[in-house]
Amino acid sequence: MERRLIMSDFGFLLAYVTLLLSVSLEASGGPSEIKTGTAFFIFGDSSVDSGNNNYIDTIPENRGNYKPYAQNGFFKEPTGRFSDGRIIVDYIAEYANLPLIPPFLQPSAEYVNGVNFASGGAGVLSTTNQGQAIDLKTQLKHFEEVQNSLTKKLGDAETKELLSEAVYFISIGSNDYMGGYLGNPRMQEQHPPEEYVGMIIGNLTQAIQELYEKGGRKFGFLSLSPLGCLPALRALNTKSNVGSCFEEASTLALAHNNALKAVLTRIEHLFMGFKYSNSYFYNWLDDRINNPTKFGFKDGVNACCGTGPYGGIFSCGGTKKVREYQLCDNADDYVWWDSFHPTERIHEQFAKALWDGPPSYVAPYNLKDLFLTINKEKLTIGDIVDNPENEQTFYESL
Template sequence: MARLVFRSEFLNRCVILLLFVSVKASSGSSLEKTSAFFIFGDSTVDTGNNNYIKTTPENQANFKPYGQNGFFGGPTGRFSDGRVIVDFIASYANLPLIPPFLEPSSDYINGVNFASGGAGVLPETHQGLVIDLPTQLKYFEKVKKTLTENRGEAEAKVLISEAVYFISIGSNDYMGGYLDNPKMQQDYQPEDYLSMVIGNLTEAIQVLYQKGGRKFGFLGLSPLGCLPALRALNLNKESEGGCFEAASALAEAHNNALKGILTTLEYIFKDFKYSNANFYNWLEDRMNNPGNYGFKEGVNACCGYGPYRGMFTCGGNKNMSEYYLCDSPDDHVWWDSFHPTERIHEQLAKALWDGPSSSIGPFNLRDLFITTTIADAVDSPQPRSYHSQF
């Protein structure tokens, strides 16, 4: 009798797995069936959460000319002329658009987006004006509880285990949280502040693993000092202008530290799989050599005013006469003073989806969406024994 019960339980689990995470490759870059998609981060991946919170115009994008390319019919809260990277990834994974968590009546079966424009890893970054990463993790716990109540513990456990967790955050901690915060600079040396950011990000990854997550995608930081806003700031400080190297140095150090942490976590945690993008070099090459990638302009933003059109996030004053809007955003790497155009988001999404190991690794996102981890959902493995400190 014991053997029959075991086989019945095993078959039930297999049925659940097939229903919710079975995948089958099809022609092109999409899949017929795929895993859920949970998104954490800042304005690079915010699809509208900041529409529902009280914040500053710089942290919102629910007004024109955002969304002006017509894909959504108008502004949605995305910091882009149209779609952002996670919209494309969802499409490649044969998922619908992943809704923002704060959008009423969201359905969590395909995942949900917790990202918030202006958010940081640290709760102190733009405190009170954004949904910081610790709060995003709390929201995920609510989603997990709802899935368990609605789908049952077994189904929810498999869905959580098979989901892909995409994390894109950290820029605001260094730009607004540190370089634009004299008190933080007084209290922390750059390397100590960076260690604090990386430490808190590591803890967040561990929390998601402990709650059942096994497959993670990461978007590293761009050359922050070369954003139009930071170039404009540097022009005010140094007559020759150019990239604000202190910001780019912090971004590069963050990326190197994250790479080391992920290698360690892969060793510590059983079945921990991840995709990490070399976003820094990827975007830097497009800024320096725009013509190689189909762009005409790699430095100046499409929308904004002042040097590099980097003095203000476009449209924030809701006065069309006070900012410039280019004729063809597709010719530009940068949409506004901080954010790239939809075309950059699309190119990056394609690279993340099935790019080579030289720029995406150790897995690309397609690998993660088609990889199943039934053992994790059934057995809830414990971390491997490891005694070194991060």
């Protein structure tokens, strides 16, 4: 009897030391801490499109597969990313020990590490840039195709586990407010701003619920930026001081972000196991626009690639209606790459903030938390103290 007690005490001590070691490794931030095989599914617009629009019939403004896009040399040639190099989801995949996540429409794309469904020009509403981009509803249909493909390849049980452990990243809404509302007088006549924001958030909530019902539990959201400060909208601003941001657009973005924050808090209480990472991109980017030198930039107003006031005419690459464009000497000095999209350096900086940044940038979880979280209840040391019979179960959960 005495021997059994000693062994039990030893087992408890071993479990305790093992737990401390795992906590220490987690704090170290080493790559070995990331659970390999955690898939990454991406939905959205040009902020996260890695090349889907290369494979659809669309306008030049919705493509990024020509020079000088990807000019910094990380990619051998333009990929369809709206950047001088990588975009935010490329960095997140790297931090999660994943390969670059392929666009859904890329031939022979493998799905086990995740898929990128995003499309430049896409909106939450199917009417936004209709026929020129892959809207969110269609992206969800593509996800269902991937789910069916994975089930055939891996079987039902393994697919369910993969989908429940995966991280779902959503970055969409800007096009709904810029072209879909501010550029659409009829939509403004039919819906006051508050009602329109409600429409966008309502449809986005339905998309989240659909992914949850298909097994998704861990979600990341890139909130909207100060839209009125994009070079394209700054150049269009004729209602106030020359050079100031287009406040109507930024006000809509703020209203969207506030509404999304409230909805996510509600969903967390309603959907069992739902965990999310919501970013505060608006304030983060606004700080760099207004104080570029504080963060290692020289220019927070003008686009590196474009023409006209602030580089706000979307002509980068010379494939659009306006052929003329100017290109800066060093994109790393700029917050904005083209008239609508930030530089790779901004993508990298905010990816780091999303990954393991403080609550002022991302909350209630950061993305590192989500990738590390396993959706299974695990015993703690307290459980063993309260009930020593749990000791064996604890070992099995390590």
